Amino acid sequence: MAMAYAMTTKRMATTWLAGAALTVGCGPVVDGGGGSDDGASSDGSGSATTGVSTLSTSASPSTTDGSPTTASVTTDVTVTATATVTTDPTTATVTTDPTTATDTGGGLPNDAMCEFDSECASGHCYVAGPLGGLCGECNTDADCDVGGCTAPNPLAMPPQGSRCNVGEYGGGCMSDDACGDALVCASIIDVPGIIEVATCSECVADADCDAGQLCAPDIAVVQVTGVKRCVAEGSLANGQSCDLQGSGDSSCASGHCALASVMGILDLGVCSQCENDVDCGAGHPCQDASVDLMTGLQPAICL
Numbered sequence: 403m404a405m406a407y408a409m410t411t412k413r414m415a416t417t418w419l420a421g422a423a424l425t426v427g428c429g430p431v432v433d434g435g436g437g438s439d440d441g442a443s444s445d446g447s448g449s450a451t452t453g454v455s456t457l458s459t460s461a462s463p464s465t466t467d468g469s470p471t472t473a474s475v476t477t478d479v480t481v482t483a484t485a486t487v488t489t490d491p492t493t494a495t496v497t498t499d500p501t502t503a504t505d506t507g508g509g510l511p512n513d514a515m516c517e518f519d520s521e522c523a524s525g526h527c528y529v530a531g532p533l534g535g536l537c538g539e540c541n542t543d544a545d546c547d548v549g550g551c552t553a554p555n556p557l558a559m560p561p562q563g564s565r566c567n568v569g570e571y572g573g574g575c576m577s578d579d580a581c582g583d584a585l586v587c588a589s590i591i592d593v594p595g596i597i598e599v600a601t602c603s604e605c606v607a608d609a610d611c612d613a614g615q616l617c618a619p620d621i622a623v624v625q626v627t628g629v630k631r632c633v634a635e636g637s638l639a640n641g642q643s644c645d646l647q648g649s650g651d652s653s654c655a656s657g658h659c660a661l662a663s664v665m666g667i668l669d670l671g672v673c674s675q676c677e678n679d680v681d682c683g684a685g686h687p688c689q690d691a692s693v694d695l696m697t698g699l700q701p702a703i704c705l
Contacts, residue, residue: 510537513554513563528554528564531596538563543580549573550580550587553599555626572629573602586610590619590628593668603630608649618653619643621670623698638673640701646671660702662691674702 509523510516514537516527522537526545529535533556540551546566552574555562567573569580575587581602588603604610605617611632621628621643628643636655644650646669650659654673658681662670675681676688682704691702 512537536563539566540564543576550575575600575602588630601629604632605630616649616653640673642673644671644673660691662693664693672699672701676702676704
């Protein structure tokens with residue numbers, strides 16, 4: 403899905419994405435009816451029969467000898483007219499295409515819940531899958547004069563709709579074109595079919611950083627955002643987010659970037675004391691890293 407902070411982007415499924423207040427130990431480094439007539443039925447539909455008549459005539463011719471003989475000729479003429487009324491003239495019939503969005507007035511303000519663009523005064527209803535939609539300033543980068551579109555945050559209290567940015571560090575984006583000089587559009591969170599977050603960041607990969615530095619994510623779960631920035635090797639403390647798919651271990655001071663799963667839907671990396679029991683002394687198991695609904699990312703520790 404190619405969306406700015408595209409929440410794909412066809413409330414996250416389960417308790418965490420329905421609005422639980424998540425916090426992260428370390429947030430991102432971000433700067434900044436009718437009548438009856440002529441027999442018609444009262445509901446405006448039916449048939450009416452009118453103009454029924456019979457015509458009879460008689461003739462009395464004479465016989466050849468002059469004596470009268472009476473002959474009777476009767477002609478029946480029946481005229482029937484049927485009028486069919488299929489629509490009550492006082493009622494307008496409207497056919498609605500079930501695939502067409504219903505316009506409820508188009509007056510909903512930004513940050514209001516919505517389903518369709520036509521409901522919002524701005525003309526933009528940013529729908530983020532099961533998280534629902536919010537009226538905002540944009541749906542894509544193209545809706546903004548400059549910069550990109552920062553997606554809404556349905557988990558905020560109160561929820562916040564999408565906003566246009568100027569391509570600043572941490573601003574939502576769909577491509578590098580939306581970002582300011584020296585910044586690139588990097589994927590931060592990606593849960594196919596549910597949510598995708600991309601922001602203007604310092605790097606996408608280690609190669610974008612200077613020698614001796616690594617590209618690492620800094621994720622703020624409750625804000626549903628984050629950035630990728632260049633950090634020195636071994637500089638991240640336990641509890642800070644790290645790159646599970648890349649050089650996460652090398653970025654952590656402990657040398658361990660452990661898996662923290664969010665309801666089995668989203669996997670995040672967090673610098674930790676250990677990744678498994680082998681990393682701990684004999685008789686000391688490694689307690690898995692996690693995402694706590696009150697305190698945020700929790701590192702794995704040796705018990």
